Amino acid sequence: MKNSLKEHLIPDSFHPIERLKNYVHMGTVRNYQKRDTVVLPGEAINKVIYVLSGKLSVNFLNDDGKQKLMYKAGRYSIVDRLFPLENCFVHVVSDEKSKICFFSKEQLFTIFKQDDEIIYEFIVNYSSKCFHFMNEAKEMALYNPSIRVLRLLYELCLTEGKAVDGVYEINVRLSQRAISEITGVHFVTICRVFGWLRKENILHKTTDKIVIFDLQKLKDLINDDIRC
């Protein structure tokens, strides 16, 4: 619905499945505090995780200690941990106080039999995740770090930007650190990019919005660099 395009740019709560909340009694509900681990790296739980409230972070770890944020899952989002995968060091942590429901394969199949619309919802959910990660792989392969940031801002403006007094406003609460985690660009580089964009009067980011003064210039920057 309203997140149809944004959710492939910002990996937060892919296609929430609201109607699954009607079947919470069939699963197992647990509460977590901020920074609690929901799934340990490498742990096989063979469940689908359904977020009733709060927010989870899904991180992918390497043995050298490096990690990358995959996505965040807010209310009515699901984190699939149904199948045990070899060397799958995924760490699921609660970002805030959260209430989570776990469904086993058997429980899900029972739900699917009662409500086949939910099957469709699951397919859309997996599809939107797949689309996001395909897009991210493409961006990583084709563009330099700072260009990826510019492209994200440009796409955000096209999908979320609202024209106000000759400028575009994107109402989104994104810290530089969050943009760094999403794009895989170092936070110091993010800071330098925003500093430069502000100096050139192209755009300005505040805590809860991004104001784009010169969309054409932003577009030109992206295209200029492609030729090099």
Add this chain to the structure above:
DNA sequence: CCATTAATATATA
């Protein structure tokens, strides 16, 4: 907490 800056090291074209 988050953002900024500088100094330095690495990586890449």
Add this chain to the structure above:
DNA sequence: TATATATTAATGG
């Protein structure tokens, strides 16, 4: 080898 980006550390909001 020149330029871009990452790393680290120090500092301020």
